[in-house]
Amino acid sequence: MSATSAIRTRRTIWRKMKSDLMMGVTVLATVITLLPLFIILAYLFAKGASSLNLAFFTHMPAPVGEKGGGMANAIVGTLELIGLASLIGVPTGIGAGLYLAAHRGGRLAAAARFGADVMMGVPSIVVGIFAYAVLVRPMNGFSTLAGAVALAVIMIPLVTRTTEEMLLLVPHELREAALALGVPAWRTTLWVVARTAASGIATGAILAIARIAGETAPLLFTAFGNRFWSTSLTEPISSLTVQVYTYAISPFPDWQRQAWAGALVLTTIVLALELGVRWVTRGDTRVAR
Amino acid sequence: MAEILEATHDNVGVAARPARVGSFRVHLFGDRFFNLVTLLLTLVGLSILVGLAIALVVDSSPSIRAFGWSFVVSTDWDPVNEKFGALPFIYGTLVSSTIALAIAVPLSLGVGLCLSEMAPAWLGRRLGFMVELLAAIPSVVYGLWAIFVLGPWLRDHIEPVLGKALGFTPLFQGPRVSVSMLCAGVLLAIMVVPYIAAVCTDVFRAVPQSQREAALALGATRWEMVRIAVLPYGLSGVIGAIMLGLGRALGETIAVAMVIGNSPQISASLFAPSATLASVIANEFTEATSTLYLSSLVELGLVLLVVGLVLNVVARALVLGATQRRFEEDN
Numbered sequence: 001m002s003a004t005s006a007i008r009t010r011r012t013i014w015r016k017m018k019s020d021l022m023m024g025v026t027v028l029a030t031v032i033t034l035l036p037l038f039i040i041l042a043y044l045f046a047k048g049a050s051s052l053n054l055a056f057f058t059h060m061p062a063p064v065g066e067k068g069g070g071m072a073n074a075i076v077g078t079l080e081l082i083g084l085a086s087l088i089g090v091p092t093g094i095g096a097g098l099y100l101a102a103h104r105g106g107r108l109a110a111a112a113r114f115g116a117d118v119m120m121g122v123p124s125i126v127v128g129i130f131a132y133a134v135l136v137r138p139m140n141g142f143s144t145l146a147g148a149v150a151l152a153v154i155m156i157p158l159v160t161r162t163t164e165e166m167l168l169l170v171p172h173e174l175r176e177a178a179l180a181l182g183v184p185a186w187r188t189t190l191w192v193v194a195r196t197a198a199s200g201i202a203t204g205a206i207l208a209i210a211r212i213a214g215e216t217a218p219l220l221f222t223a224f225g226n227r228f229w230s231t232s233l234t235e236p237i238s239s240l241t242v243q244v245y246t247y248a249i250s251p252f253p254d255w256q257r258q259a260w261a262g263a264l265v266l267t268t269i270v271l272a273l274e275l276g277v278r279w280v281t282r283g284d285t286r287v288a289r
Numbered sequence: 290m291a292e293i294l295e296a297t298h299d300n301v302g303v304a305a306r307p308a309r310v311g312s313f314r315v316h317l318f319g320d321r322f323f324n325l326v327t328l329l330l331t332l333v334g335l336s337i338l339v340g341l342a343i344a345l346v347v348d349s350s351p352s353i354r355a356f357g358w359s360f361v362v363s364t365d366w367d368p369v370n371e372k373f374g375a376l377p378f379i380y381g382t383l384v385s386s387t388i389a390l391a392i393a394v395p396l397s398l399g400v401g402l403c404l405s406e407m408a409p410a411w412l413g414r415r416l417g418f419m420v421e422l423l424a425a426i427p428s429v430v431y432g433l434w435a436i437f438v439l440g441p442w443l444r445d446h447i448e449p450v451l452g453k454a455l456g457f458t459p460l461f462q463g464p465r466v467s468v469s470m471l472c473a474g475v476l477l478a479i480m481v482v483p484y485i486a487a488v489c490t491d492v493f494r495a496v497p498q499s500q501r502e503a504a505l506a507l508g509a510t511r512w513e514m515v516r517i518a519v520l521p522y523g524l525s526g527v528i529g530a531i532m533l534g535l536g537r538a539l540g541e542t543i544a545v546a547m548v549i550g551n552s553p554q555i556s557a558s559l560f561a562p563s564a565t566l567a568s569v570i571a572n573e574f575t576e577a578t579s580t581l582y583l584s585s586l587v588e589l590g591l592v593l594l595v596v597g598l599v600l601n602v603v604a605r606a607l608v609l610g611a612t613q614r615r616f617e618e619d620n
Contacts, residue, residue, distance in 0.1 A: 016510055018512060021512075027403050029400055030400045030403040030404070034420070043438055092330050095329075095330030108331065112331045114602075121601025121602075121604075122540075123539070123541075123593055123597055125570050125590065125593070128574075129586075130344050130345070133347075156333075156337065160334055184320060211425075213427070214426070216543040217567070245432070263427075266430060270425055270426070271422065278418065
């Protein structure tokens with residue numbers, strides 16, 4: 001009797017130890033997963049901050065072999081590309097999201113929802129090829145417009161699906177109440193339902209902007225790059241991401257130093273958008289992936 | 290009842306009726322206009338996908354006609370002699386993604402279980418947020434960091450150990466350089482973990498509490514509960530999460546292009562440079578001078594698109610099934 005209970009106790013102790021061990025392993029996995037985040041941020045600050053100076057923001061890139069210079073045109077170029085892409089992508093995405101939320105059971109809505117989900121899985125370099133085929137070649141040259149369209153194509157499905165999700169969170173009673181008061185359906189959708197979901201929709205749009213701000217691949221052969229100011233939509237334009245890429249793989253130490261500075265600026269922009277929006281909404285919204 | 294209805298009907302003045310009808314029409318017009326606008330925007334979104342597929346097929350047709358199916362099995366990539374085969378890139382893509390998943394999947398399962406079963410709610414939220422930040426870092430920044438930090442570190446500290454312990458297999462032989470298949474694989478692992486881990490966390494959180502309670506009531510320890518209740522229940526969702534991660538790894542371009550070395554050859558050693566479908570497009574697209582060269586690169590993109598689409602569709606169906614079942618059982 002006592003022998004069996006001793007065995008039982010030993011077995012129980014073993015099972016508990018095994019359980020603690022495995023749960024400890026999951027904690028370890030989490031630590032290992034998050035480690036690169038801190039290592040990368042530490043390197044960015046260590047290497048980037050020391051290379052960052054006023055000239056970086058105000059000067060143009062120096063000619064090959066010369067020291068100094070900055071990324072003024074790339075910073076402005078990135079802002080231009082993001083602005084233009086948002087101008088195309090955000091209204092289209094929100095409009096499509098409104099349609100999807102209004103026609104839940106419709107066949108076209110189902111097709112569009114499926115299409116948006118599929119688009120989210122398309123590698124961004126493929127989107128670049130698409131923009132090249134429909135804009136760069138017909139227009140005979142790399143252009144700001146082609147770059148912005150490529151980024152907008154990446155944005156649209158993200159904004160569409162987030163908008164739809166956010167609209168569906170609005171209680172149906174709210175909609176019914178407005179309709180019962182005789183408010184036309186379209187005004188109900190815009191002024192009652194969409195307004196209630198506005199902060200969620202805005203969050204989705206800003207997170208989509210943060211996502212495209214860090215894109216390099218679709219810009220390589222659409223916006224291309226430019227050592228000077230770009231003054232027209234049909235000219236190639238410089239961007240932070242492409243500039244960091246070019247400088248990072250260059251053999252010149254001074255360029256590599258500037259790549260770290262550019263990466264720090266880029267990461268700051270992207271993380272500021274992410275953190276800012278989440279701090280404002282307190283993590284209420286989840287964006288489509 | 291009928292009397293009342295009649296009375297109200299009579300109360301509506303003859304003059305008032307057309308006005309009402311008129312304003313009703315205005316409402317209808319507004320609705321129709323609004324519907325039309327949103328419909329058009331939806332069609333724009335949908336037509337992008339269709340247009341994308343058409344553009345890729347049309348642009349790759351010269352190469353499809355010239356090489357046919359031999360394109361995907363040929364190992365020649367010789368722009369000078371206009372001979373193009375995709376096998377080295379397909380191989381590079383598969384191997385680098387396999388390394389990435391081999392590292393990322395166990396880590397993601399650990400993170401998912403830690404966040405759903407171990408961490409208290411306040412800590413789980415913060416950790417989950419940090420995992421999402423990891424996904425937000427631009428890939429060019431990952432690439433920059435890998436060129437100057439991860440690659441040299443792997444070369445100096447990890448590859449010698451691997452070479453010593455497993456050097457008898459062809460996988461871990463040969464000269465050590467900082468740009469290699471191994472470096473690309475490890476970097477991809479770091480980049481896809483946040484995606485797989487986030488979906489795994491959702492999937493595990495969607496396991497009904499009753500399943501856990503049943504296991505605990507039978508005397509299971511916490512780990513046994515995970516093994517008999519949480520993992521089997523979330524299995525299809527986990528598979529979907531892995532496929533989503535695989536889709537990301539296959540399509541990741543710039544970070545891989547920066548560290549893989551871009552050499553179109555099939556080498557058994559993981560220490561050797563290689564190239565992937567996405568990285569070769571990024572590297573050579575602007576240099577492609579002839580039509581055939583360009584269309585071969587577009588066909589690589591087409592391969593990437595088709596594989597990505599299939600993975601994504603199946604994965605989403607699996608994840609959706611795993612996370613929505615909860616609502617049916619709880620309600």
